[in-house]
Amino acid sequence: MLLETFRLALLTVARNKLRSFLTVLGIVIGVASVIAMVTVGQGSTQRVQSDVASLGSNLLMIRPGQPGRGPGGGQNDAPSLTAQDVEALLTDIPDLVAATPSASRTLNAVYGDTTHAVSVTGTDNAYFPVRGWTLQEGRMFSDAELRAGTPVCILGTTTSNALIGEGNPVGITFRLGKITCEVIGLLDKREASTFGQDDNDTVILPLKTFQRRIAGNTNVSAISVTFRDGTTAEEVTPQIQSLMRERRHLTDDQDDNFNVFDMKQISSMLTGITGTLTGLLSAVAAISLLVGGIGIMNIMLVSVTERTREIGIRMAIGATEGQVLLQFLVEAVVLSLIGGFLGVVIGLGLGWAGSSALNVTFVPDWQITGAAFVFSALVGVVFGYFPARRAARLDPIEALRHQ
8 A cells, every 4th residue: 555655656746747846946955955064064174183183293383473363463563483482492391392493485486487386484304293294305404504594495295296397306406586495305295284275385494594595584483392292282381381471571461472372272173163164054054954845835735726626536436534644645755755865966966076176075974964864754744744634634525526
């Protein structure tokens, strides 16, 4: 009996193709939107976590600027950091493993007929282990090069490919801004990038080279520090803040004019924001499911009116109220399941396309996908029940007289 009811429901759906399509459209949009939003949100969350992990473990970053303005906020209003701050941090805070200064600027790199805009960083050799970099070719800076500010550099793979294509760039010289720089090393390719920027598109110089030949000052824009395993950021951060306040001659009534960022806290904050936005967008998308359910109820009520005489004939030849109720309820559920299936397929496709466009990992949430499909079936049951009950309660005599 149930199989026959499903067969009749499918025949009815197939007989009214356009009406059926318009009926399930709301379900399709709702399910597809929820799945696509959650998929892109999951990929974005994973991207944030991998971006922060790529910076290294147990990492804190110190930047000039007022706290609360974000990374680098208010740097123009605050004194710059110095290389002496790095020495003081390593000397006075025993829990620190390493500290490295850095200063950055975007410049044009020119090799032959090729010009490429690249992020240039001045730093020392401690920068590489602190930020999780290893060398694929060549060597790091020598002590003499660091002290003298020699114009030598290490390239990221993206920069190397942009300038010379595939191959080993060690030994070539190219123009970087107004200076000529010799390549002494090539970094290993890093798969993850930091907050949407390509980490592999970089040129790294000795700090003094950057300060003397590019910046024209001794400013340090950031200090990256790592602390020992077994020590937490909550223990180290107050020590750093106390030392930096002392070195920057801040009195008790003055606010900090520097920031200490815990990269894990930033990761948690960004992950929370991403999750909240994904939830809000998914909730908005889920409203389409309710709209689709109302559409199904509306069309089923119209169908009951159109098929009143058919219902009367069925009841006259022996169909019970329960059988009529089941017939119309199954039709509503079939429409919802068709919409749910199409919505899942389209939603996964949109999620893949969105993940590719945003350059994040395609991470489908199969629990949400299954829940959206099941919910679409429940929408059919809930919104299909009232038209089905109306059909089942028709008076057979009146139904037969209906034209």
